[in-house]
Amino acid sequence: MVRHEYASYMTADSTINSPPLLQVRDLRTSFNTAEGKITAVGGVSFDVRHGETLGLVGESGCGKSVSALSIMRLVPNPPRIIESGEILFEGIDLLKISDSEMQSIRGAGIGMIFQEPMSSLNPVLTIGRQITEPLGVHLGLTGAAAENRAAELLEMVGIADSRRRLSDYPHQMSGGQRQRVMIAIALSCEPKLLIADEATTALDVTIQAQILELMKNLTTQFGTALMIITHNLGIIARYADRLNVMYAGKIRESGTAEQVYLNPGHPYTVGLLNSVPRLDRPASDRLDPIEGEIPDPANLPTGCAFRPRCRWATPGCEESEPALEQLGGRQMVACFESASVSDSVEIAHQ
Amino acid sequence: MTILASTNEPKAANDYVGSDSTPLLSVRDLKVHFPLKRGFIVQREVARVRAVDGISFDIRPGETLGLVGESGSGKTTAAKAVIQLNKPGSGSVKFEGQELVGLSTAAMRPIRRKMGMVFQDPYGSLNPRLRAGDIVGEPLKVHGLAGSRDDYRRQVASLLSTVGLSPAMSERYPNEFSGGQRQRLGVARAIAAKPSLLILDEAVSALDVSIQAQILNLLQDLQEQYNLAYLFIAHDLSVVRHISHRVAVMYLGRIVETADSKDLYEQPIHPYTQALLSAVPTPNPIHERSRERIILRGDLPSPLAPPAGCGFSTRCPIATTACSATDPDLRTLAPNKQAACLLADGYGSA
């Protein structure tokens, strides 16, 4: 089954000439918990190409953060029990290199921003100290040179009066400003990939828009690839070139934003899109949500994990788990019924 | 905590243009200010948070009023003032024609029965030591609504099935329920005493989209079945549009625009409403790529020191010098449509 997933992935990627920046292959991460073994990420494969924006979307607990933390090698251990697969960044397998080599990839190669900047910023150090520190470690900048660069970076992320703000502490800034500082730090060493994990989820919608536009503009300007992780379907639709839809630790559908949003092939994607009220359509009287709830991660259903909530499920879905297969073009769907799902949704659109 | 009567000159209470049917809830020029005090022995007021600064609205039986605005705009404070959990500094709250401001706690009790409340946090708002059945049945006991032990059990079982839970679950404790199920419990408890008004404060905000859609459908069913009125507070504008008949937009303790839902979303008048709507990304990549957005500058000003003139003038893309001198009243621009903007005169002529 794994081989199949691999093979179809290769077909999808053969259209691209330059090797991807990041290649994640059959990544698995599990935890030992009181309820038993939890497979948070159960065999995930995807690529991030140079300069592109990739979305990772799915409801809470589906394995988005653990996937990102696995790439950064920041999954807490314990309770982590296994991590297998390959994470090739510019051809180097991040699961095989030493801690100090990984340390230099973090920051200079891959930057990451989290939901709560307060927990990533040190409350007792000035903003200036926190920006200049990685400049010293990764770029060898110190003293006035580092200070000047730090002020430039703050200005770049839209913080006015930047030189004076260097001596501020995190608590003296608003949530939006702290997230701007996080972007400045994450981009300070010009990484090739920026991972933003629910980076704007805690912010108000007008501030969310400011931060996302800033992140998109800066990564476009620097040619940085961006991986946006969120449960918000609108954010992915606006900013991502391609996306992966996750459910219960696996990618269930992937493709370009147009493919996945306009012609979804997985019943979970269809269900997500039908669950959200939409400002781009006339108001509807009733939503058509996915029935039921996510399965207990310690006790996943046999066969396809989405089966108990699925309207298209057949007895075959209980016996084996469908692998990601090509639906058309570069769109990949892990569902035995994907052809009829995609047909029926197309009809609904007309 | 002392709540002060406002020293401001009360503005002329807005005559609320609404429909012919008598409102269930009628709020006029409501103010809730929190004093900020300093000093060890003699405390003196150093500033005042104008959390709710003169708002007026009506809710008719069976109707949903959506209250939107960014965090800190005063939505929760307003909701608490309606049920007299926050004693308003000034203004009037009439429920079924009866004035609630100034009523004693004892006099409020029979009225509280008719106003249910559901909060955002399904974890924090349910007593962890009570079984689900007793959580739901508590209002029946408090208000003496169950004739006998059997009657009590029957009513609890019926409430649980009304919200889509199995009556067999009544023996479980809150921590044995998922987030969505806990929110169903919260709804069951809120409707137990057969209220005519439910105040839903970010009641679906923390839920995953598929569960959120299930709860929204449940709320619509209950409204139809029991002719419930809702004060539906949320920051998600697409959810508010979906469930509301009318919408009021708050900014810095004021209502800046209110209209029928369809009207507000199709033809927003206030620049803040326009910016809010424009900030919401929709799950439609084609629509998103071609859509111009209004990106507001800066953060929400502190309600401790609101800007002079119009509260929105510091972030408003079209503000003129007059806007920082004059504080605009909420004016009626068309039947059922009011906005507080000096520049809104063009409405209707376009």
Ligand SMILES: Nc1ncnc2c1ncn2[C@@H]1O[C@H](COP(=O)(O)OP(=O)(O)O)[C@@H](O)[C@H]1O
């Ligand atoms: N440190 C941990 N210990 C045990 N289980 C964890 C840990 N971190 C995450 N998990 C579990 O792994 C699954 C995936 O979590 P996560 O990647 O955080 O989801 P998402 O980011 O998509 O909301 C969930 O079931 C979660 O409970």
Ligand SMILES: Nc1ncnc2c1ncn2[C@@H]1O[C@H](COP(=O)(O)OP(=O)(O)O)[C@@H](O)[C@H]1O
């Ligand atoms: N008990 C209180 N004491 C002082 N300030 C308060 C209190 N409750 C709320 N506030 C302030 O009032 C303003 C409005 O808060 P709130 O009603 O919670 O807004 P919302 O629900 O729209 O996010 C905020 O600035 C908040 O900090």
Ligand SMILES: [Mg+2]
């Ligand atoms: Mg996460």
Ligand SMILES: [Mg+2]
């Ligand atoms: Mg609130």
